[in-house]
Amino acid sequence: MSNFSGKDLICVRGERTVFTGLNFTLEAGGALVLIGPNASGKSSLLRLMAGLLKAASGSLSWDVEEISEDPEAHGGRLHYVGHHDAVKPVLNVSENVSFWASLMSGGADVGDATAAALSAFGIGHLADVPGRFLSAGQKRRVNLARILAAPAPLWLLDEPTTALDKEAITALEATIERHRAGGGMVVISTHSDMQLADYQVLDLTDFASPQPELERAS
Amino acid sequence: MNGFMSILKRDLHLAMRQGMDNMMVVMFFVLAVVLFPFGVGPEPNILARIAAGVIWVAALLASMLSLERLFQTDFEDGSLELLSLTPIALEVVVLAKITAHWLTTGLPLIVAAPVLAVLLNMSTEGFPILIVALILGTPSLSLIGAVGAALILGSRRGGVLLALLILPLYIPVLIFGVSAVDAVIGGFEAKAQLLILGAFLMAALPLCPWAAAAGLRQAIE
Numbered sequence: 001m002s003n004f005s006g007k008d009l010i011c012v013r014g015e016r017t018v019f020t021g022l023n024f025t026l027e028a029g030g031a032l033v034l035i036g037p038n039a040s041g042k043s044s045l046l047r048l049m050a051g052l053l054k055a056a057s058g059s060l061s062w063d064v065e066e067i068s069e070d071p072e073a074h075g076g077r078l079h080y081v082g083h084h085d086a087v088k089p090v091l092n093v094s095e096n097v098s099f100w101a102s103l104m105s106g107g108a109d110v111g112d113a114t115a116a117a118l119s120a121f122g123i124g125h126l127a128d129v130p131g132r133f134l135s136a137g138q139k140r141r142v143n144l145a146r147i148l149a150a151p152a153p154l155w156l157l158d159e160p161t162t163a164l165d166k167e168a169i170t171a172l173e174a175t176i177e178r179h180r181a182g183g184g185m186v187v188i189s190t191h192s193d194m195q196l197a198d199y200q201v202l203d204l205t206d207f208a209s210p211q212p213e214l215e216r217a218s
Numbered sequence: 219m220n221g222f223m224s225i226l227k228r229d230l231h232l233a234m235r236q237g238m239d240n241m242m243v244v245m246f247f248v249l250a251v252v253l254f255p256f257g258v259g260p261e262p263n264i265l266a267r268i269a270a271g272v273i274w275v276a277a278l279l280a281s282m283l284s285l286e287r288l289f290q291t292d293f294e295d296g297s298l299e300l301l302s303l304t305p306i307a308l309e310v311v312v313l314a315k316i317t318a319h320w321l322t323t324g325l326p327l328i329v330a331a332p333v334l335a336v337l338l339n340m341s342t343e344g345f346p347i348l349i350v351a352l353i354l355g356t357p358s359l360s361l362i363g364a365v366g367a368a369l370i371l372g373s374r375r376g377g378v379l380l381a382l383l384i385l386p387l388y389i390p391v392l393i394f395g396v397s398a399v400d401a402v403i404g405g406f407e408a409k410a411q412l413l414i415l416g417a418f419l420m421a422a423l424p425l426c427p428w429a430a431a432a433g434l435r436q437a438i439e
Binding site for chain 1: 235236294305307
């Protein structure tokens with residue numbers, strides 16, 4: 001079984017050290033919930049895990065292989081949900097989802113997977129609606145349907161519950177549990193409580209770098 | 219290859235649905251060229267003399283006009299991040315987007331060019347070579363422009379900056395594109411100029427997607 005781990009990660013944004021000395025290990029079927037106040041580095045850590053950001057020091061590895069050695073292979077095994085929903089206004093819902101699904105699955109036929117993913121998030125009836133007519137919550141559901149339409153072992157979800165109603169959050173929780181039952185991993189940052197079975201919690205405030213007050217005094 | 223085709227298809231699809239954007243580039247090209255007879259007067263000899271240069275300069279400006287949007291919309295709605303996280307190399311993604319850009323803007327310019335050449339009283343021997351030179355030259359424009367478009371992501375007033383960055387780089391293409399047409403009209407061979415235009419394209423084809431992809435990675439961070 002695969003595992004995903006990070007060792008001694010340091011993240012620097014601009015002049016500010018966001019976190020230092022961060023370690024984590026995620027086994028197949030595991031879930032890691034990131035908590036911490038605003039600007040504590042939850043999003044930065046997720047972007048780092050995705051390979052969108054480079055760590056100032058430290059290493060990320062999948063099994064024993066370093067991620068920086070083959071970023072494309074890493075891209076192929078993860079789904080990232082960020083702050084933007086990447087929904088094209090002129091494409092309809094099903095075109096939006098199937099484009100990403102076909103990219104991830106190397107051009108295979110993704111029609112059925114797309115339809116199944118849409119109905120899992122209760123937007124099956126919107127399949128032919130162009131993206132520009134969707135509400136914020138519906139766009140978020142389209143974005144989540146995207147990750148369900150093509151399989152990938154690692155899900156990195158940055159506050160996925162934003163703009164979602166209770167019913168959609170329940171659907172998301174069920175989807176995550178199903179993903180984990182199939183050996184998938186989830187890293188999720190959230191401010192609202194999500195009902196997940198035995199998960200690890202990573203509090204980013206534990207890794208905040210000490211404020212440089214001494215320097216200022218001298 | 220599959221990934222290249224899916225991205226190409228999607229970008230063409232997007233361009234079709236937003237048809238006006240590409241029409242505007244061609245309209246700009248036509249209007250810019252049509253302004254010249256008004257500016258320099260309707261003297262046929264003068265127009266014939268400057269025809270190739272005017273068409274090439276207008277084509278440069280028109281192709282630049284649409285470049286700003288090449289990565290901008292994908293950058294703003296988060297698609298670019300996701301594209302960089304697919305199993306497909308970002309260089310291939312960039313090349314697919316450039317190809318789509320050329321098909322939707324470069325190709326219509328090439329189609330419109332002979333009509334404008336008639337309007338400017340260009341001598342008819344120059345027509346075939348004008349088209350060949352544009353076919354070799356405009357893909358280089360899209361390729362070079364993509365590097366600039368990647369570098370200006372996230373900056374305000376990007377359009378002006380883009381012009382400052384890439385117009386100087388367009389000059390070699392302009393010089394040899396115009397001189398190919400002038401040579402044929404003057405009764406010489408244009409093989410050397412076409413070979414040089416081809417060489418630009420061959421050099422830009424591997425280098426520019428690589429440079430643009432590096433620029434995009436920087437922008438995403």
